[in-house]
Amino acid sequence: MNGYGERGSSGLGERTTLKEQAGVYALLPLRIFLGVTFVYAGLDKLTDSAFMSATGNGSIGEMMRGVRDSSAIPALVDLALKSPEGFGYAIAIGELLVGLGTLVGLWARLAALGGALISLSLWLTVSWQATPYYYGNDLPYLMAWLPLVLAGAPLFSADAFLAARRRRSM
Numbered sequence: 001m002n003g004y005g006e007r008g009s010s011g012l013g014e015r016t017t018l019k020e021q022a023g024v025y026a027l028l029p030l031r032i033f034l035g036v037t038f039v040y041a042g043l044d045k046l047t048d049s050a051f052m053s054a055t056g057n058g059s060i061g062e063m064m065r066g067v068r069d070s071s072a073i074p075a076l077v078d079l080a081l082k083s084p085e086g087f088g089y090a091i092a093i094g095e096l097l098v099g100l101g102t103l104v105g106l107w108a109r110l111a112a113l114g115g116a117l118i119s120l121s122l123w124l125t126v127s128w129q130a131t132p133y134y135y136g137n138d139l140p141y142l143m144a145w146l147p148l149v150l151a152g153a154p155l156f157s158a159d160a161f162l163a164a165r166r167r168r169s170m
Contacts, residue, residue, distance in 0.1 A: 035103035042096030105157020
């Protein structure tokens with residue numbers, strides 16, 4: 001055996017080495033973890049009436065007021081505080097769409113970019129004050145999204161299926 005295998009619908013070329021194939025498969029656990037986590041986070045927020053309130057214990061409004069002075073960008077928090085419920089719904093729906101797009105692999109790079117932007121905004125606002133910085137959870141999520149922004153979802157994805165279908169029809 002020469003170490004080459006046929007590539008199915010990966011979109012990475014017709015022939016790749018087994019080592020290259022392993023690299024593509026290495027993204028799957030990350031994609032599944034981030035997709036499931038963001039779907040869960042979005043659903044958790046959407047179903048928590050206390051969170052989707054402007055005031056009260058556990059509300060998005062109270063959380064934003066609590067982090068405003070310690071955030072890297074207080075103006076961003078001020079913007080969110082103009083409509084805490086709207087901001088809460090925007091984050092929750094964004095997380096849900098990013099998670100589903102990542103799991104299905106539809107517009108995977110765009111979904112990953114959305115996840116990275118959500119994580120970046122949360123890092124700069126909610127978890128900015130974590131000391132040392134690695135105690136905050138949003139920065140690792142931001143870094144975890146970057147490989148998917150760069151590589152997309154080349155296997156087991158709607159993107160790969162659509163790319164293979166386009167190649168066959170040409």
